[in-house]
Amino acid sequence: MTKARLFSGMQPSADSLQIGNYIGALMQWRDMQSEFDAFFSVVDLHAITVAQDPAELRAKTRRTAAQYIAAGIEPEKSTLFVQSQVPAHAELAWILSSITGFGEAGRMTQFKDKSQRYGADQTTVALFTYPVLMAADILLYQTKAVPVGDDQKQHVELTRNLAERFNSRFGETFTVPDPVIPGETARIYDLQDPSSKMSKSAESQAGVLYLLDDVAVTAKKVMRAVTDSEGVVRYDRAEKPGVSNLMSIYGALTGSALSAVEDEFAGRGYGDFKKAVRDAIVAEFEPVRARTLELLDDPAELDRLLAVNAARAAEVAEETLSAVYERIGLLRAPRA
Incomplete structure (x- = not known):
């Protein structure tokens, strides 16, 4: 067919x-x-x-x-x-x-x-x-x-x-x-301004994650991402845009539903959550970065x-x- x-x-x-x-x-x-x-x-x-x-x-x-x-x-x-x-x-x-x-x-x-x-x-x-x-x-x-x-x-x-x-x-x-x-x-927002769509034209690049960034740069941006004072990993775009954005990223890269992400990090703080998000991004990006540089060579x-x-x-x-x-x-x- x-x-x-x-x-x-x-x-x-x-x-x-x-x-x-x-x-x-x-x-x-x-x-x-x-x-x-x-x-x-x-x-x-x-x-x-x-x-x-x-x-x-x-x-x-x-x-x-x-x-x-x-x-x-x-x-x-x-x-x-x-x-x-x-x-x-x-x-x-x-x-x-x-x-x-x-x-x-x-x-x-x-x-x-x-x-x-x-x-x-x-x-x-x-x-x-x-x-x-x-x-x-x-x-x-x-x-x-x-x-x-x-x-x-x-x-x-x-x-x-x-x-x-x-x-x-x-x-x-x-x-x-x-x-x-x-x-x-699939809708990803700026890590520093989670009310705005992530874009290369953002005033600050601190909230933009690039595929070809060095691992250390990516890790720093994720760990400094805006969250809130509640300390609970819960999806709520209106009340918790920063945490919800990180959940969307983590869910997309790991194939996890948002409810499963909430369950995985129940009772755990934002520190653990951000580290997991960081690790998921680095694991996904590093092979892409290496292959890109190889092709450009x-x-x-x-x-x-x-x-x-x-x-x-x-x-x-x-x-x-x-x-x-x-x-x-x-x-x-x-x-x-």
Whole structure:
């Protein structure tokens, strides 16, 4: 039986992914790649919606791809590629922009938030059309399942609308995708400000756990994580956000339900609990860190792997793009 297609990706926006990326995305992807015909991309075209240093962007792209592989995304099982190495993404994005309403694009919450933060002079047209490129990423591969966080669900809804609109106007062309939203335990918050989602752009890096951090740095951050004065390991996001966040991390990494975590640490203090969380994180991160550094030590082999996968992705993308050109009436030159 043919497997349903899955697509997801992350921007190469930092030297290291953080634990929210790992639990919320990479762990999910690792499991899903057996169930789906999975396409995972390092979406570097999305990264240039804001200013980038060229050399740093290339380095971050390799580092992100290496972390995908080190975390268990298998290039032989999944199609793992760099977005810009498949030109069809940009081509389809332009075509989809021609059926996207200006008001429709302007209602995207993420664009509103970022444009307010950057100001009109620093907000690019690319940032405005970011969701259309994301729609192209998904629709190129006839994707059925799109694992995303809540902040990207609106973009998948736009993708669905564009697929249905194109199919209605030009004939059945695109698979209409469905978002796959991770559960509550996959939502990770800042260790120092557990009311805020963990992010590399946080004002302080003291609350952000990076996959490639040294063990001592990771341990220190965990042991200094904000808790409360109650001294009881109990899940309550409203009243105990710090402890609840650490429980979510521990539960996700050990495969334990939150109720089981409460039982395990009943009658024990936060010191014991934090040590257990620290040990679980270090045990999970260290093999990933070691494998990532090993891959980065041989950039030529990493680039070869990515090129092979990009060729595989391009073959699938080209089939979709050819159908799109034919249906909308563009006179396309034959491809070699």
